[in-house]
Amino acid sequence: MKKLLSAITVLFISCASAGIAHAQDTILDDVDTSVEPEWTQIRVHFTLPVNYERHFPQEHGQQLQIFFTIAGLQAQKLSLQEEVRNVPATPVMPAATITYEPPLSLNLQRDPSTLLVRFDRAVNYDVRPGEDHRSIVIYLPVVPVETPPARDTADRPAGKNNPEK
């Protein structure tokens, strides 16, 4: 599989190398995930400083929208196209697709951009700006599947808010 992907990559680059144009700045950089003892974090890196504004829904859902502005050093060079990164699933985190969407007005300086995060299932989360101001971090509490006895239905407070259970 890795060889196949590497071969596709090399083929793609070699076929596309003719007529190389100057690159427009993309907004999304890498997406890192890490598992801490008490939560999983998805860190979305940006190529430029960003200012987190707000997110919604506040802490639970399958679709998460994060609004932010870009402190663009050269706004006219920024890409106005959608950019997509995917996050593979892990035993403690569902897969997610992260889409950068420029504002409807295409006025990056005036209107906030959106980061749309679609998880494979509804999750609890929290969103914070990264310490480096070039990233936004999504925290997900580690909640593995629990299987209480069938007769013990009263003792599942977490299940009320975790449809994945």
Added chain:
Amino acid sequence: MWAVTLVILFLLFANLPLATAVYAASDARDNPESEIKSGKHFVVTLRSSFTPISAKQAKRDFPDRPVYLLESKAFGKTVHLVRVGFFSSYADAMAFRRQALAKYPAALVSEIPANEYAVISRTFPAMKPAPAAKEIKKLEPKVAAPALPVPAPAAPATGAGEFSPKALYAIQLEESPKAIRAAHAPIPAALRRYRLYVTQSRVRNKTNYQLKLGFFENEQDVYAARKQLKAAFPGAKVTRITLNEQKGSVRTALSTSAVLPMIAAPAPKVSPGGVAKTPATSVAVAPQPSAAQMPATSYDRDALALSEKGRAALARGDNITAIGAFDRLLRLPPNRYSQDAQELIGVARLRAGETAAARKEYELYLRLYPTGEGSDRVRQRLAVLDARTAPTPPPALKTVKPQMQAQSIIVGNFSQYYYHGASKLDSTTLSPTANVQNQASLTQTDQSSLVTNLNFMHRYRSEEYDNRLVIRDTFTKNFLQGQEDTNRPSAIYYELKDRQRDYSARIGRQPGGSGGVLGRFDGLLAGYNFTPRWRVNVVGGIPTDITYDSHLRFVGTSVDIGPYADHWGGSLYTIEQKVDGVTDRHAVGSELRYFDPAFSLYGLFDYDTEFKTTNITLVQGNWTATSGTSAHILFDRRKTPSLSLTNALIGESDTSITSQLTTKTYEQLKQQALNLTSTTNLYSVGVSQPLATSWQAGFDFQSAHTSSTVGTANQPAQPDTGTISTYTGNLIGNGIFTQRDVNVVSVSRIKGPTFIGNSYSLTNRLLWGGSWSLDTTLSWYTQHDSSLDTDLKRFAPSLKPSYKWKNNITLEAEFGEEHTTNTGPTTEDKTLRRYWSLGYRWDF
């Protein structure tokens, strides 16, 4: 300016309750638990959640170990944890974790603070694990926290060896057929560091109680101690004890400073203001019968009235009245309502912000009522209270990461989308004098292209190295005549990080944006942490976003500093960029960062030493309250385009600096660059507030201004834009039309020197089943320009369905229209553009 004031008032209004919470937390911090011993303790955190969770399953799974719930603070939010303890070494905890992983795949080892260990240890006296002999040796010296029930803090286990398995001597001070609740004579001060405890024996159906003092390792020490005790306890005798007795003594320990006669029920002192003071804790207290066992008394009627008054006050939040009522009840002789009142006064004190007093009320409860359902509940309250008041170290400090196994992953996506767009323009010219209309139509296909995207990352991580190869490329195949195919490789780089030696290097095409690098470049970026808080970086390369017929290259260095004082960090940099051998840009700058889970601030300052002027001044920040309210600010003043000598090439047909220098001096070119560079000022402030679980409202204000340029012979001067102010309100809701949809309604008013615009948009994103999603957008924009007497109207609906096939293939389409009408004094242009796209994305 009034908008800023409005936002500040909004914030103050929205967060009045927050101020109270902060005060309470501050009070809690002023009363730290003082009975904490040092030492490392490990637990296995089985699971965590932002919502309350249950530990019942874990208790069933691990009946022989303490399983407990804990609230922790992480990134400003409350996290509920289920933990199982305790392990004296990381290796033991890891061994346990490996067994638990099958059922708890997220189980991870955590090192806990000493106070958490102390609190949980004493709330689970009966849950002490029965470790193997090897484990006992490790744990024994640490089982030193005061245990319950304890009339007063038990003797601290500071003496070396007193609680070791070798210390198996004790002195029996007295023996009685009645329960012993305190010594009848004071223990000499020199011996108060030893544990005073009670044992019981049963011979021929008769129970005897022994008061003992321990523990001593050798006969010399124990007999010397007995000698000191002989005067007060003439019957004192030395005994050998078992290890189990030593361990069990934690549950029956008494105060070495308390003596009989005991005080049955201490009456809290009442301050002149009528609010009861914290009950004394240094007196011996006899356990009281529970409410069920308490006989009816003549005080019950008064007690009932006070209980009901206190409960009602507590329910309506009048904590001071509740404290007064429960205090008066507790000053009555013991009655049926005393037990509940003792718990509820703790609740009331806690809610009133009297954290230390609340803790003492709970502790008194446990001394008076050490067993039963109520005591379990109060222990939980106390555990939560202690955990809350305990200083929580930053998550990164208290976590112990397991050793990383080498792993190789490939992640990314490959997508192909076909885009098609067609426009139709109907132009009507109205000549009022001749009263004649001329119409013209133009139809054309303006887009027909296949866009192929590759986003590929191969990452290899081990304990020592973190390597990644990143390739991002966009290839556009144009099918329209006159439009060339383009390939835009936005990133092709290899990165190596040595995790142990703390250096990194990245080579290839990569994004810039830090250390004074203003954009994407081909080159090398390398850095080395020569101390944990100081890192030096070097960068060099060729900017890629250049369309001039000139050759650019740059070198720079930067130093990253921090974090200092937990929150502060920053960097200093210098960079020099050359174009055709002369200085294009020579800058020094700094970044300043403050980060806190609730508040963060970022500042960037870039000064060009060649042009001797400031290029960028940027300050941005945001704040998030626990209530969900958030606010953001931005101040951005910068040269546009970013200041460099190549700005002098704007509008020139000859875009070679070398050629330009044949006709102009370097200083003339610098001046030309300054003449073609404007200054942009941008101010922005905004706030958002959750209105309910499903709604959030936000308001933003922005002011932007771009100065005029002088211009050159080949590039006309640009006029000053004037101040353009934008006021935006938005409302976001979910679960409105379907259970999982998210809706954004946004209204903006844009006010410029010569125009006023209004923008309205609605976006609905819904999920359908497990595979379908549909994004619907409606936007409407109107603008009136008073200087040209024109009106602009634009309506743009779009639909974007997608279908996820086999987990990693997504089929997407988009259909949209733009209806634009531009009406002037003599013309009316109507444009209709229809566009659609169809494609797929393969995630790997």
